Amino acid sequence: MPRVDPQGRLHFKIVFWGPSLSGKTTSLRWIYNNVEGITKGRFVSIEDPTGRTLYFDYTPVSISSKVVFDLYTVAGQRRHKIQRRKVLEGVDGILFVADSDPAQLQENEISMTELRQLLGDKLGREIPLVVLLNKRDLPNAVSKETLLNALKIVPVNIRVYEGIAIRGIGVKQAFKAIVREVLWNYYQRAKQQKAQ
Numbered sequence: 001m002p003r004v005d006p007q008g009r010l011h012f013k014i015v016f017w018g019p020s021l022s023g024k025t026t027s028l029r030w031i032y033n034n035v036e037g038i039t040k041g042r043f044v045s046i047e048d049p050t051g052r053t054l055y056f057d058y059t060p061v062s063i064s065s066k067v068v069f070d071l072y073t074v075a076g077q078r079r080h081k082i083q084r085r086k087v088l089e090g091v092d093g094i095l096f097v098a099d100s101d102p103a104q105l106q107e108n109e110i111s112m113t114e115l116r117q118l119l120g121d122k123l124g125r126e127i128p129l130v131v132l133l134n135k136r137d138l139p140n141a142v143s144k145e146t147l148l149n150a151l152k153i154v155p156v157n158i159r160v161y162e163g164i165a166i167r168g169i170g171v172k173q174a175f176k177a178i179v180r181e182v183l184w185n186y187y188q189r190a191k192q193q194k195a196q
């Protein structure tokens with residue numbers, strides 16, 4: 001559930017999840033630099049000297065004076081599991097960034113399995129999930145079907161976008177989808193609570 005800050009604004013937490021080097025930081029930076037109509041805070045990146053995410057990236061964006069989205073990416077390397085679990089605390093929505101590189105197929109699977117383990121059946125229900133199949137520009141990109149099979153995602157239930165984060169393709173659509181689902185989810189739940 002979102003939290004309310006001392007100024008009375010609602011904060012929703014959206015985490016960009018996925019294996020190492022799938023394009024999470026690239027996607028978040030693209031949103032930060034290119035999506036219009038949002039008010040941005042500082043972009044915070046905790047990375048190692050080679051530019052790999054060490055803990056997370058973070059930026060708040062607000063769509064109104066009342067609503068803030070706290071956007072995080074996780075460090076995808078396997079050894080950063082504890083950091084990822086920490087970043088996931090209080091999450092309201094997940095944007096899973098998958099890598100179309102055939103060499104990363106299994107890493108996608110491992111990353112999704114970890115996410116399912118951490119969130120259980122909340123994933124895709126109380127905590128909406130949107131999938132961005134990234135790096136579609138790679139000449140040897142795996143097929144969409146292969147990637148979705150590895151992730152065990154049925155696109156009827158979950159919104160799936162194809163993208164090229166380095167060119168900003170598909171990123172905004174996927175981002176808008178997760179924002180919409182997070183808000184929709186919140187209002188549905190607020191309505192149910194009122195009715196009780």
Ligand SMILES: Nc1nc2c(ncn2[C@@H]2O[C@H](COP(=O)(O)OP(=O)(O)O)[C@@H](O)[C@H]2O)c(=O)[nH]1
Pocket residue numbers: 018019020021022023024025026027053073076097134135136137138163164165166167
């Ligand atoms: N070819 C290609 N490379 C990409 C794409 N998105 C990201 N990359 C590259 O993949 C590498 C890892 O990206 P990064 O955003 O740091 O991945 P992260 O570990 O998920 O945060 C970088 O060299 C990016 O430039 C894409 O759509 N196509």
Ligand SMILES: [Mg+2]
Pocket residue numbers: 024025026052053073074075
């Ligand atoms: Mg990163």
